[in-house]
Amino acid sequence: MKSSSLSDDGTPVEPKYSETALRILEAAERLFVELGLEATSLRLITQQAGVNLAAVNYHFRSKDALFEAVFARRFEPWARECLRELERLEARAAAGTARFDAEAVMMCYVRPALALSKDPSRGGALFVRLFSRVLVENHRVLRETLSRDWGHLVTRYTEALGRALPGLSAEEVAWRLHLGFSVMFHAFAGNDILKLFGRSAVSARDPDLIVKHVVPFVLAGMGAVPRAESSAP
Amino acid sequence: MKSSSLSDDGTPVEPKYSETALRILEAAERLFVELGLEATSLRLITQQAGVNLAAVNYHFRSKDALFEAVFARRFEPWARECLRELERLEARAAAGTARFDAEAVMMCYVRPALALSKDPSRGGALFVRLFSRVLVENHRVLRETLSRDWGHLVTRYTEALGRALPGLSAEEVAWRLHLGFSVMFHAFAGNDILKLFGRSAVSARDPDLIVKHVVPFVLAGMGAVPRAESSAP
DNA sequence: GTACGTTTAAAACAGACGTTTGAGACGCGG
DNA sequence: CCGCGTCTCAAACGTCTGTTTTAAACGTAC
Secondary structure, three states, X not given: OOOOOEOOOOOEOOOOOOHHHHHHHHHHHHHHHHHOOOOOOHHHHHHHHOOOOHHHHHHOOOHHHHHHHHHXXXXXXXXXHHHHHHHHHHHHHHOOOOOOOHHHHHHHHHHHHHHHHOOHHHOHHHHHHHHHHHHHHOOHHHHXXXXXXXXHHHHHHHHHHHHHXXXXXXXXXXXXXXXXXXHHHHHHHOOOHHHHOOOXXXXXXXXXXXXXXXXXXXXXXXXXXXXXXXXXX | OOOOOEOOOOOEOOOOOOHHHHHHHHHHHXXXXXXXXXXXXXXXXXXXXXXXXXXXXXXXXXXXXHHHHHHHHHHHHHHHHHHHHHHHHHHHHHOOOOOOOHHHHHHHHHHHHHXXXXXXXHOHHHHHHHHHHHHHHOOXXXXXXXXXXXXXXXXXXXXXXXXXXXXXXXXXXXXXXXXXXXXXXXXXXXXXXXXXXXXXXXXXXXXXXXXXHHHXXXXXXXXXXXXXXXXXX
16 A cells, blocks of 8 residues: 655645546445455456456556555545544643543544545445455455554554543553454444344444444443452452 | 254264364364465365365365355354353343343353353364454355354344343344444454554453453443433434 | 275366456547 | 557466366275
């Protein structure tokens, strides 16, 4: 994933894609989500995009590079939005116009995730599902670049939650962040374990409903009092 | 996934595998977890198992059938253990020797998951990761059989949690179960979003540590007071 | 010892895969 | 008119896939 270059005023310059390249990107995004990287063939992508097979290797260099392009197009604006949310919260807390608590930190993730889920023009919930696949499948393609280019994002969230929950050890904070993000992330991705068993009464695809139920759940979890050690010193 | 037949006393009769078949099962399990179903070739499996390529199609019918066998061998004993835990809780609650609360219901899932994670001879954490991949990749192979053969398990958990949280609507109970299972499941599977960014301070692979942190988190979330509707009638 | 079902072995099958090639179509400034 | 990038197209490349075939080795019962 190459980071997009920045123009003079700092706003990202999206690489211009020809119409053919765009059709490939969109078909690929949908198919990668539904079938996964390995199971999606270039022939299927080009067929659904209505373009020639060789166009993929012309516009993108390879199948792997196409996957990176599909991912970066959606991920980078989203990650930048998360960063902006954190910075805005810090500014408002410094100005005394906002409380710096766990809910405020959490909303710095929920708001961008909600906005993304509701905006099909940016990939919508489809991209969150793609991200989820990438995570569980642990793709070699993205491991390196994600930690190099966006590792600081996680560091920022960790620091923020630590500041919002001052009584906790660093280890405890890391766990709450881990568990909180886990449930929020998989909820937005629509990963419903129970649905696999055909018995989920939850319509886990409506973003507003997700927020309504997931926010109190995670907030309660993050604020939970740690269990007293039963026999440790 | 064919269910194993039962002997007279109700204990499952595990199909006898020849040594060759067993070596295939074990190599396949490891590779399916690491690489996924599509990316794992039969040649790689047989090479690592030290057996001939054709042995797969002889002992198992096809690659898909091998995958089902790998999955069923681990899943069915686990699911039966979950069922037993629920039945034991109901019996003890009826006898007045246990409280039927959210924690008790939750532990009916945590105990089997913990036992499985710590027992390499039953697949250990490896199988939970395989299960997680199956879930996110939404495999055609397992969708039908899981809901047909094990859907009632989810129904049982839903009823149990509803009984443990009597003040809540059915929808609310379904959401708490969904979110609670989601975080527990992905925690046991070691799905660490933050690790993908190279910044997780959490050593999410120690089952005892997982339980220590995930139980208070989920308990707090499940017991959370629902948010008051802000403007609804 | 010979016949039998079971298991292994090596080789070959047809098809799908990602990628490359080389020729031709298009728009555009000269 | 030409010349030159940009882009599309059909065809072919070599490799890998799941599966099948053929033959040989094995243990066991008669």
